[in-house]
Amino acid sequence: MPPKQPSIKGRGTADKIDGRFNTHQRELVEDSWFQEPENAPKTTVEIEHPKTIITRNQSPDLPFSQSINAYRGCEHGCIYCYARPSHAYLGLSPGLDFETKLTAKPDAAKLLKKELAAKNYQCSPISLGANTDPYQPIEREYQITRQILQVLSETRHPCHIVTKSSMVERDIDILQQMARQNLVRVHLSVTTLDSALSRVLEPRASAPKRRLKTIETLRAANIPVTVLIAPVIPVLTDAELENIVKAVVDAGALDVNYILLRLPLEVSPLFEQWLHTHRPDQAQHILNRIHDLRGGKNNDPRFGHRLRGEGIYADLLAQRFRSIVKKLMINTGLSPLQCDLFQPEGGQLTLF
Template sequence: MSLPDISAERRKGRAAATNPGSRFDRLQAEAVDDGWERDEDQPPLRTEVSVERPRKVITRNSSPDVGFERSINPYRGCEHGCIYCFARPTHAYLGLSPGLDFETRLVARPEAPARLARELSATSYLPKVIAIGTNTDPYQPIEREHRIMRGILEVLSEFRHPVGIVTKGTLIERDIDILGEMAAAGLTRVGISVTTLERDLARRLEPRVPSPARRLKAIERLAKAGVEVRVMASPMVPGLTDMELERILEAARDAGAVAASWIMLRLPHEVSPLFRDWLETHYPDRAARVMARVREAHGGRDYDPEWGRRMRGQGQYAELIAARFRVAVKRLGLTHDLPPLRTDLFRVPPRPGDQLELF
């Protein structure tokens, strides 16, 4: 159901202004103000968490655009609330809105660690790197209470299974004890996303994400623990953050990052109108220019879903960003490709009652 803008007071700390319907809705409704109930009379939006008991937790991916085949999502929805998040449309599969529902009505999967242990113990299982954080952030604020990611890491460490992690959340520092040991064995590395170094812009783009300076500190602490960190200058928002590319890479290098990557802003499905509304609210003077650049990079559309183009864009502007990235990475001594994580250490740990091998 489409709704009018929710008052700024009610959605304080949230990025989306509305709760639009999804492309899966059979019926579309339009809210009409009948004078009986005013939005300003309603309480502030609070984060609600429901529980899901998954039948399996390792999902398979066949996209040629990403460097992993397997992933795990401890949560559905993300309290970080990044307005540009490409994962917002996935909330529509749950019958929820990609707008404010995505930021406030979350799903936790507390049985994920136990389910993961069962899947890794299958006699037919062959280890490959598992990616975590590729859809929604495993270190979003509710992880502090639910500790699902911590449990998953404990299982992966016990099985000596390789894992790559992507996050904006500094809560990852809590798990440095596990990550440091796994990194020493060649079993893990971390990607930290830094979209901008401007605190005010970050607060609008990513309202519940730690500040850019705080994320740089997380890079430093992970690096000191021996964990290889990739800075992800992602997404590059044309006309808004693209001018910061070199500064982001340099700041991350100085903090201890050893590798870097970038992705062009992409606005699939319901993300596009949400982002355009956000632009008109926060940067009305730049909105037309930003969207013109976005369309220039995506073949005249808000989003080009074609494999090979959706992550980087196309045309002169996209090529310029890619060239700047290549020059900066070379100058700063960062790398784009890191050696593969190890899979040869994988083993199913013995359980109580198991017969141990003699040799």
């Protein structure tokens, strides 16, 4: 069992676990020596100037082939975040560094406009928030996501937004205009309705009640909103499934889906450490149930299995979800976003 680690208020982890590409790997051990806690780490932001901004994938598990990440790392500090291992490519820790040492791409909108204007560009919906949240706290200062949305709106390009932040309400003016032409859909991520659990599980994300209010606000502006219950954590949050679905539908969500907890690479030891720090009595029970879902391991990266798991527990969870969707008569047949309105140069809208 990993040693219990002191927590840092407002951070998902205090662990500076080494990335898998580091020359040396350090391991935390309990040696009974008293250490003065470090000052609470502040968020720092480095500026990145990439040559391109659209990332493409061919994953059969994902409903999109194009995405944009305005930031590397995420200040929300969600301990379960599957994107944490990406910080290892920067020579930084997927632990505390992931949520405190961030990278911003202020040229994103300019690059996007250039890439959309390329002669061989094929229009398909772009996902914002596929890796890190486009509305994490530093977006208030940098406003890169808003600039990206302005370009997408001008060019009539469809996009999906995945976020767990109420800051998305700031851009209602742009989203409302795009929604009128079926060019945007907001996917709000909800993990738990328990505010106390949320504070330590996803410390700098919007509180659960605030996210429900965001659904109401966006729907009042006629902006389509769906909810992703992500991740569903065995034992810790799975009992809330029915309550979450009902709460988000009552708030106005047009569709609901879920994703099981994933623990790839460095996320696995970080999550185990979090369990033994914040939920020591449940830790082994939770890990055992995860093993039931993942073939006796903490993670199963296979396409077709990584988002839903397999086995009796996965089947029961899917059955519960189908039952509540049927009971609430949720219509899952939303039409795809519009692609045939795309204008690479952002031409003027016409009335007729």
